[in-house]
Amino acid sequence: MRAGHALGGDDACIADARNHATAFLDRARADHRLPVSARAGDLTRLVVSELVTNARKYAPGPVRVELGITAERVDVVVWDSDPTVPAARAADPARIGQHGLEIVKAVTEALFIEQEAAGKRITARIALSDAGEGRGPA
Template sequence: MRAGYALRGGDGCIADARHHATAFLDQAHADHHLPVPSRARDLTQLVVSELVTNALKYAPGPVLMELRINAHAVDVVVWDSDPTVPAARAADPDRIGQHGLEIVKAATESLFTEQEPVGKRITARIALSDDPAGHDTRRRTR
């Protein structure tokens, strides 16, 4: 399942992006019976917030967001018009702000950037498993 959204910026844009993500996950659960643990839901909203915020802050023009889901993961894909590939800064507990990419890297299974003919596309993958390493955490009975 996948869905795309054009985000124009302005007041409420980031909240709208989070709302789209929540509605998308709800629809995946309702229509396709995909389990979406609260951990994955929360991380998806966090990743959407951080990636859309960065795109609006650093790139002129529109921002496009695509959400994809399968039985194992949710992909959050954000395109913007700035071709500059972002890089996480070195850890600095005294730095105020500019931790978004560090947060996204820590919260996701994978993160990669593709340069496009115009701009770039960042894809963050969030595991649907409650255990991001994929281990079976269910209790076994004998």
């Protein structure tokens, strides 16, 4: 099951993206009987929120969110127009903000960043079951 959602990049787009993710996971549970754990749902919304926030903050123009789900995982794909590859910053407990990519890397099984002709595509992979907790990025 896959679904895409275009976002305009305004203030409401982050909440819109989270709501889209919730509806997608609800359809996966109801229509396809996929075992989406509460943890997987929470992490999917968190990852969507962090990646869309970064796209809105650092890239001009529209943002696209694509969600894909299998029996084992959820893939969150966020495309934006800035080709710059983001990098997680070194841990700094005194730093306020700018922890989004660190958070995403900590809660996902894998994180892929691909530069494209126009922009970049970031894919974060989240385990559906609670057994995937704490694995970190591949």
